Amino acid sequence: xxxxxxxxxxxxxxxxxxxxxxxxxxxxxxxxxxxxxxxxxxxxxxxxxxxxxxxxxxxxxxxxxxxxxxxxxxxxxxxxxxxxxxxxxxxxxxxxxxxxxxxxxxxxxxxxxxxxxxxxxxxxxxxxxxxxxxxxxxxxxxxxxxxxxxxxxxxxxxxxxxxxxxxxxxxxxxxxxxxxxxxxxxxxxxxxxxxxxxxxxxxxxxxxxxxxxxxxxxxxxxxxxxxxxxxxxxxxxxxxxxxxxxxxxxxxxxxxxxxxxxxxxxxxxxxxxxxxxxxxxxxxxxxxxxxxxxxxxxxxxxxxx
Numbered sequence: 643x644x645x646x647x648x649x650x651x652x653x654x655x656x657x658x659x660x661x662x663x664x665x666x667x668x669x670x671x672x673x674x675x676x677x678x679x680x681x682x683x684x685x686x687x688x689x690x691x692x693x694x695x696x697x698x699x700x701x702x703x704x705x706x707x708x709x710x711x712x713x714x715x716x717x718x719x720x721x722x723x724x725x726x727x728x729x730x731x732x733x734x735x736x737x738x739x740x741x742x743x744x745x746x747x748x749x750x751x752x753x754x755x756x757x758x759x760x761x762x763x764x765x766x767x768x769x770x771x772x773x774x775x776x777x778x779x780x781x782x783x784x785x786x787x788x789x790x791x792x793x794x795x796x797x798x799x800x801x802x803x804x805x806x807x808x809x810x811x812x813x814x815x816x817x818x819x820x821x822x823x824x825x826x827x828x829x830x831x832x833x834x835x836x837x838x839x840x841x842x843x844x845x846x847x848x849x850x851x852x853x854x855x856x857x858x859x860x861x862x863x864x865x866x867x868x869x870x871x872x873x874x875x876x877x878x879x880x881x882x883x884x885x886x887x888x889x890x891x892x893x894x895x896x897x898x899x900x901x902x903x904x905x906x907x908x909x910x911x912x913x914x915x916x917x918x919x920x921x922x923x924x925x926x927x928x929x930x931x932x933x934x935x936x937x938x939x940x941x942x943x944x945x946x947x
Contacts, residue, residue, distance in 0.1 A: 796944035
């Protein structure tokens with residue numbers, strides 16, 4: 643199995659010709675050991691330009707190359723490789739989440755993520771292992787066709803599982819700069835994609851795709867802009883605007899690892915534009931799992947480690 647790493651950006655160095663945004667610092671290398679996945683056609687159901695976690699949220703395994711013809715905005719959105727860890731297909735992923743506050747203090751969360759695709763829809767379980775005050779907390783997301791995803795959280799202190807609904811989904815996910823709504827993909831019927839003039843990020847040629855969401859979209863965002871590297875369709879930078887078109891936060895893909903010739907984003911940062919707070923996500927290891935059954939993805943299963 644061949645592995646190689648690629649640094650995408652660094653703090654203090656301009657990411658675009660206009661120097662509008664800045665990247666982030668180099669992270670520690672990580673290891674990954676997945677078995678080669680079976681080739682699959684890109685999903686036609688959900689746009690990659692609209693946030694699915696983003697968040698470290700859509701399938702991180704590489705996308706297939708297009709023909710020589712210049713791709714449309716919809717083509718790019720469908721093939722995008724986003725920096726997400728919550729929707730792996732048949733895999734167990736070990737992830738570190740580092741919260742950086744306004745005063746420069748950091749807090750680390752360690753989690754294991756089980757994910758699979760069933761009938762074209764993602765099912766994901768996140769279990770927090772540390773620190774001690776949140777260890778045992780578990781999160782379940784089940785995608786539903788043409789409906790909002792079901793989300794549940796188990797709180798060990800209360801010893802009960804409850805469903806996350808309505809405005810609760812706009813709340814912070816475990817104190818991070820991601821929200822619960824960031825964990826779900828947005829159906830492509832809710833978004834209109836448009837190509838803007840190409841740009842360069844750290845010397846890398848990139849397409850720029852603007853996705854405008856319908857007012858009734860199940861998302862707090864009104865517009866999403868994504869810079870997609872032409873060589874492998876990795877989403878290098880994603881900006882999220884609220885429904886008043888105010889920039890809320892920016893997601894950076896900072897390191898990409900080639901695994902079996904496919905790009906995997908292993909280091910990403912979500913930077914709040916409203917404060918100095920940010921959240922770093924690192925994939926430390928990946929284990930392909932083809933033995934995940936239905937019983938692992940139920941609200942009742944959250945209460946059992």
